[in-house]
Amino acid sequence: MVITVANQKGGVGKTTTAVNVSAGLALYGKKVLLVDMDPQAHSTKSCVVGAEKHPISLYDVLMKPEAKFKEAVLNSTVPGLDVAVSRISMAKLEPALVGQIDGHFKLKDAMEEIRCSYDFILIDTPPTLGLVTLNAFVASSYLLIPIQSSYLCLEGTDDLLDTIDKVRKVANPHLQILGVLITLHDTRTNIAKDVVERIFNVFGEKVFKTFISKSVKVEESPAYKESIFTYAPHSIGAIQYRKIAEEILERAKN
Numbered sequence: 001m002v003i004t005v006a007n008q009k010g011g012v013g014k015t016t017t018a019v020n021v022s023a024g025l026a027l028y029g030k031k032v033l034l035v036d037m038d039p040q041a042h043s044t045k046s047c048v049v050g051a052e053k054h055p056i057s058l059y060d061v062l063m064k065p066e067a068k069f070k071e072a073v074l075n076s077t078v079p080g081l082d083v084a085v086s087r088i089s090m091a092k093l094e095p096a097l098v099g100q101i102d103g104h105f106k107l108k109d110a111m112e113e114i115r116c117s118y119d120f121i122l123i124d125t126p127p128t129l130g131l132v133t134l135n136a137f138v139a140s141s142y143l144l145i146p147i148q149s150s151y152l153c154l155e156g157t158d159d160l161l162d163t164i165d166k167v168r169k170v171a172n173p174h175l176q177i178l179g180v181l182i183t184l185h186d187t188r189t190n191i192a193k194d195v196v197e198r199i200f201n202v203f204g205e206k207v208f209k210t211f212i213s214k215s216v217k218v219e220e221s222p223a224y225k226e227s228i229f230t231y232a233p234h235s236i237g238a239i240q241y242r243k244i245a246e247e248i249l250e251r252a253k254n
């Protein structure tokens with residue numbers, strides 16, 4: 001099952017969710033691959049040791065026909081979780097894809113080789129709706145959309161939904177929203193309740209029952225290259241991300 005984590009709004013918790021949901025699914029015994037499509041390489045930096053010394057990244061895999069997908073895959077610090085690594089040179093990918101006739105299909109085609117080796121493949125995307133993100137949409141069957149629990153949370157939602165519709169029509173009719181995850185939630189603010197209500201009004205039952213609270217432990221764990229499950233196993237963040245992994249396993253059955 002291939003799940004893209006996407007929202008073109010920056011800093012809404014895509015990477016944090018991609019890493020911790022991947023780790024959560026691995027905790028449940030699933031074999032998981034996290035594909036880091038963001039040139040910022042935050043997913044890679046959050047849970048892979050020594051990736052910067054590895055000579056091959058997803059850029060090489062997608063742009064050089066002789067490179068094999070597996071060559072960009074490294075072990076993470078989480079047992080059961082591999083990462084297809086990104087680095088800053090991935091910033092060249094977007095302009096390189098423009099004008100290529102199969103520009104939308106590069107990731108899907110490249111992943112054929114490894115797709116069957118994993119129970120779940122999660123793709124972390126940059127905060128844009130450009131060709132790099134479109135490659136992820138074309139390569140997946142499901143979208144996980146993190147939405148930050150804040151006043152402007154739904155800004156840009158129309159563009160995101162339009163893009164999903166277009167991808168369905170043109171390149172990938174199977175694409176559907178697996179779930180919308182409310183992140184960086186702070187129940188102490190007066191607007192929190194109103195924000196949640198507005199998100200439910202737009203996405204209804206697609207919204208996961210569990211929300212991810214704003215928490216220092218979740219923010220700190222990438223600096224130690226750990227998921228929340230080893231960095232602070234009893235924290236609220238670990239409990240909530242475990243519940244999200246369970247909700248995803250439940251939705252995956254249907």
Ligand SMILES: Nc1ncnc2c1ncn2[C@@H]1O[C@H](COP(=O)(O)OP(=O)(O)OP(=O)(O)O)[C@@H](O)[C@H]1O
Nearest residue numbers: 010011012013014015016127184213214215218219
């Ligand atoms: N639940 C949380 N509690 C506290 N801080 C969080 C939480 N989730 C994410 N953060 C922090 O918020 C910032 C943005 O999160 P993250 O990098 O996951 O967002 P993103 O959507 O991937 O950003 P970008 O659009 O730049 O890729 C990071 O500093 C991260 O550590």
Ligand SMILES: [Mg+2]
Nearest residue numbers: 014015038042
């Ligand atoms: Mg990110």
